[in-house]
Amino acid sequence: MxxxxxxxxxxxxxxxxxxxxxxxxxxxxxxxxxxxxxxxxxxxxxxxxxxxxxxxxxxxxxxxxxxxxxxxxxxxxxxxxxxxxxxxxxxxxxRCETRRRRDKWLTLTWGKPWLVLVILLPFIVLTALHFSENYAGNGPTAPLKTVALSLPSGQKLSLISYSKSKTNNESLLLLIEQLEMGFKQCISTSWQQVYLSLSHDKQVFNITMKGDKLGQSVIRNLKLSDFRQQKQFISQTWLDEVALCE
Structure with a gap:
């Protein structure tokens, strides 16, 4: 299957x-x-x-x-x-979605250039807005904080956090510390860069991990949601389940 x-x-x-x-x-x-x-x-x-x-x-x-x-x-x-x-x-x-259906949809779509333009136009506009926001004037968005770790194996690891809202900076910095403690339990790990962000309402914690495994580049995206007033995105149980270490 x-x-x-x-x-x-x-x-x-x-x-x-x-x-x-x-x-x-x-x-x-x-x-x-x-x-x-x-x-x-x-x-x-x-x-x-x-x-x-x-x-x-x-x-x-x-x-x-x-x-x-x-x-x-x-x-x-x-x-x-x-x-x-x-x-x-x-x-x-x-879902019943299959690759064959997606391929068929692509074949039908690319056979109609005007339809391709209609579909891609919103993405072109969003890309232009993103470029204007992040690269015009003040240049690219700077990380809120970058933490460089060195594991017992000698491996280097960077935790890089981004925040567009000052209202959640304190919560994000706390999460960085918790994730840093989790990685410090590792002798080695497949991950080399870990990117972190917290939604404006502080209800969604986004983690993107990039690294190398068996000579191939790997990426893992995690999205943690917690709608409680007293939030706990990271716990020792969660760290054990996610298996940050090799």
Whole structure:
């Protein structure tokens, strides 16, 4: 079964990224959630059904189901994480989107130059606005803070944070310190640059990690949401699950 650029082997309980060659043996929660989503592909599956008990395992908690979905999306990558759709108040749905459909759409679109122009025009305008905002006058946006780390293996790592709003600088700086402590637990890591930002409302923490694995450049995007008043994006449990270290 192909999911984006990944291949799912149900018998081996494995997801393999066909682009990078990375393989992931799915834990019980991730395996159960993915199997049930595949079995009902295109339809909404309620959260309690995704976490239902079976003959060998107890039921999963709602938080375990949520975490399993997060980990599956992380492995699928930013380009394909949308395949697992959140249906608010109901559950999750695995989209029926396939590469063939996208290729067919591209073929039809590129056969009509006027349609291509209509589609690309908003992106051209947004790109021009972005260039004007970031490069005109004052030059590119400077990082809020850059932290250089040296791990016991001798590897160098940079944490680079950006902020467009002064209202969340204090919260972002605290998150940088927490993530810095997480990386300091590593002897080595695949990541070399980590880019951080916090949304204006302080409810979404964005992390982009760039590095090298087996001689290939890799990128991992994480988006953490916390709508509580007292927010806790980073915890030791989260650090263990995300596996920052090699």
């Amino acid at each position: 192909i999911l984006g650029t990944c291949q799912f082997d149900a018998h081996r309980a494995q997801l393999k990224n066909l682009t990078t060659g990375d393989e992931w043996l799915l834990p019980r929660a991730e395996l159960q959630v993915l199997k049930l989503l595949l079995a009902s592909r295109g339809s909404v599956v309620e959260k309690h059904k995704l976490g239902a008990a079976d003959d060998e395992h107890p039921a999963l908690t709602d938080s375990s189901v949520t975490r399993a979905v997060f980990m599956l999306r992380s492995f699928l990558g930013a380009e394909h994480e949308h395949l697992i759709e959140t249906v608010k108040g109901r559950g999750y749905r695995l």
